[in-house]
Amino acid sequence: MTKRIKVLHLQPKCSIRVSDLQEEIIAALPVKEFEVVSAYLTDTPNDSTSGMHSQSERVKYFNFQKKDMGGLRISLMWKLWKFCRAENFDVVITHRFKALDIMLKLNKFLKIPRCIGVVHNLGDFNRFYRKLDAFLFLDKRWSIVTVSQVVNDHLCNVGYGFNKQNVITINNAIDTEKLLSRIYTREKAREELGLDNDTFVFGTIGRVVTVKGYFYLIKAFEKLHQSHQNINLVIIGDGKLRNQLQQYVNDKRLQDVVIFPGEIIDAKLLMPAFDVFVLSSLAEGFSLVVLEAMAAKVPLIATQVGVVPDVITKQDEMVSPKDVEQLSYMMEKLYNTPENERVLLGEKLHQRLLARFDIKSYRKKYLELVQGYIE
16 A cells, blocks of 8 residues: 655644635545644634534644744744654645744754645745745745735745745635535524614624724724614624724714624624625735625625735725725715625626635645645
8 A cells, every 4th residue: 555645734723714724725635645634833722613623634732832932932843843753744734924934944854855835924024034034944845835926926026035936826715615505694694693684784704903904994884874874884703902992882872883793603604694895904914704705795895905906806896904084985885886786796706706716726736736746
């Protein structure tokens, strides 16, 4: 029997939202050919991840603390080196900067022959010391995958070892067929959220943190609500700014129309509850929630940040970050758009999703990438 290829799939932390696409990479690697071990650096499953079952044959939780992830990371790297030596991996796939940076350094000693680093965000290598690490430790064993062409172009412009030979693009994607087989009807989604069927709903999904720009979204909604009473804003998610935003909403007496349902597992299934999806982020890598809105055929408004313009392309649907006036104007524009025209907008976004962000193509490209490395 031919020995299977042993793959280390290394991620910073265990999270359903972060891990969805990473699991699709595992699904792309046939069990007969590959043995995949998923490893998480900083945590173990919690209430939000306990329902997630990795497709990997084995899972390793290192349980490193936040302090272990900073500085020289000597203790972390020693333990990870011992683990990799004992396992004798043939391939390593990393996600996010820290996992990539750690393995870039360790592999000078481990010499795992095939290495793939997935870069999700613009700006991961803007800092000089990060550029220097890439220059010193990138070698012929490494291939860098970017989640969009925008990130690819940015990374190649950075230089310091990144070039058109070792940087490729595999667009993020979602399993549209699987999502649509599970997604709620509009009526069911609104029932779950406690929303009236005849209310016009603007909605968003994400961590309630500064970078998501929810303060500007709420202020834009507040302006719109002054002239249109039969509207709701729903912000699904949780985070450190939730109490502060809720207090602002209460002070403005908007608590009946601005709704914070909290964190909801598989919130994407509720997407049909929204008449319009709004991404108000101040910065973004590749926003999967935008693809989920496109899959659900929900018209959307998004800030012109990160790789989002490459996903949507139509500039009419984009606004500048922090621009309350522009965001409120676009929200009113879509509110006043006839329903049949909004349906058409959602359908066009859905067709773009199928053409450019198909999960079958995503899996195929990752399988070809890994197979291409195996001699």
